[in-house]
Amino acid sequence: MNATTTTAASDPRWSGPGADRKSMRQHWRELSWRKLLWSLLYPPRGQRIMPTISGFLLIIVALGIGSAAYNTSNNILFITLSLLLACLIGSGVLSALNLAKVAWRMVPSPPYRVGQTGTVTIELRNRKKLLPTHGLWFEVRTKAEPKGRRLVLRERLDAGGGTARLEWSWQPTTRGHEVVELTAVGSLFPFGFLRKVLACEIRTEVLVWPAPVEYQRFAVLVASRRQxxxxxxxxxxxxxxxxxxxxxxxxxxxxxxxxxxxxxxxxxxxxxxxxxQEGYSLRLDTAGDVWTRPEQFELACSFVATLAEDLFTTGRLGTVTIDHELPQPIRGVRDLEAFFDRLAELTPRESTGRPSQAPFPSVSVGPGAAARLTLTFAPEGARGVAAFVDGQKAAAA
Structure with missing residues (x-):
């Protein structure tokens, strides 16, 4: 099933230095040499140029050679010092140029489901006319993985509108709303002595469906046709x-x-x-006094989703109902995915004193069609969940 499940779709606009041409032109018109030098000494907030380990070693070697050149007045040592400093400064300038006029955006690829691998794509484009872009890296993270991961652009991003794509594969661990963030973009080009980092705050909220679970069927559910x-x-x-x-x-x-x-x-x-074939209607009551254990409620959501998917695949799923709502018919994949979205956001409701097993109306699909059998769910023991048809156990997880 392929359908969009993002609750807050990713921003279609591009981010980064090359995101908006009008703002870039206005920025360069207002930029003077004084502002440029000041921005190099005190970079704007969120923009950092930090030395790497090799950069620290280069600075230490440059200080040593500078001290020796000053004490000995040796021209060769002064020339060597100037070459090292030029290499260090050139690395910083080229790192800044490497990120200039580059834009990126984050695009999710739903659906996402607990325990199954999903992907998030980072799209890139280079608006520079002459210089290509090399060696970019991106830091992405989710609530489930707060440390995040680093994605590295191995290929060259050509000038004149070159594009590239980076895919990040991850496995959701909990159902519900998940936030995917792009926190930083950096460049080590060209020599790796300095690291240019741009802070980003690109956030995309997606829905994670319940995990598929294994369950056991009994004779009530196995019979798929009337005699x-x-x-x-x-x-x-x-x-x-x-x-x-x-x-x-x-x-x-x-x-x-x-x-x-x-x-x-x-x-x-x-x-x-x-x-x-006989059709079934699923009904899930989320009363808090019924589902007293959070782990059992999570299992119930996964069990309902798995059973609904299996019945839909065999053409035996008629309607679904949550609590005291009206039955929702499942006519196609979109209806089933909308039901999965509801299950992803589901939480136990407070008890209102009404019966937890309210009467469920039979639904007919047309002239001559039989009333559908209703599957209800209840806790079984300390960890399990069972599905019942007219008081008889039909399946258990």
Missing amino acids: SGHAVNKIGQSGDLLAVRRYVSGDSHRQIHWKASARLRQLMVRQFSTEQ
């Missing part, structure tokens, strides 16, 4: 004979009624009714 097959007045390939009609191009030759064709002197085909 004689429940016939529905719907055209199909099996069941009772409804009528005979004229042959249309594309009809199977096996359905030709030869006696009727000979009598009417034109090809006639049989028209059958279909045998319908």
Whole structure:
């Protein structure tokens, strides 16, 4: 199933130095040499240029050579010192140019489900006309992984509108709302002596569906058809004979009624009714006095989602109901995913004194269709959850 499950969709706008061309032009027009030098000495908030380990070693070597050159007045040592300082300053300038006019945005790839691997994509583009971009890295994190991870751009981002994509794979650990953040963007280009870091605050909120669980079925749920097959007045390939009609191009030759064709002197085909499998309606009561253990309630949400998915796959899921709401029919994948979204946000409700097992109305799907069987859920023991049909245990997780 592929459907968007983000509650707050990712911002389609780009972020970074190359996000808005108008703001960049205005910035360069207002920038003077005095402001440029001041910004190099005192970078704006969120922008840092820090030396790496190799950069610290280079600074220590430069200080040693500078002290020796001053004490000995050796021109070769002064030339060596100037080369080291030029290399250090050039590394900082090129690191800043490496990030100039580069834009990025974070795009989630739902659906996300507990225990299953999901992806988040970082899209990049380079608006520089001459210089490509190398060696960028991005720090991403979630509430489940506060330390985060670092994604490194291994390929070159060409000038003149070059684009690239970085994918981060992660596994959600809890259902509900999850926040994915892009916290920092940095560059080690070209020599790795200085690290240019830009602080980011790109946040995307997504919904995480309950985890699929294993469960055991019993005889009540295993039986998928009535003993004689429940016939529905719907055209199909099996069941009772409804009528005979004229042959249309594309009809199977096996359905030709030869006696009727000979009598009417034109090809006639049989028209059958279909045998319908029994349908089920799921009902989950979230009363707090029923679900006193949080781990059992989490298991119940996962059990309901797994059972709903299995019944939908076999074409036996009719409606779903949470608490005292009206039954919601499940006609397609979108309806099922909307139900999963509800399960992702579900919490035990406060008891109102009403019966926890309120009457559930039978729902018919059309003329001649049987009323659907209702599956209700309740705790079983200290850890388990069971599904019941008319008081009989149908499945347990």
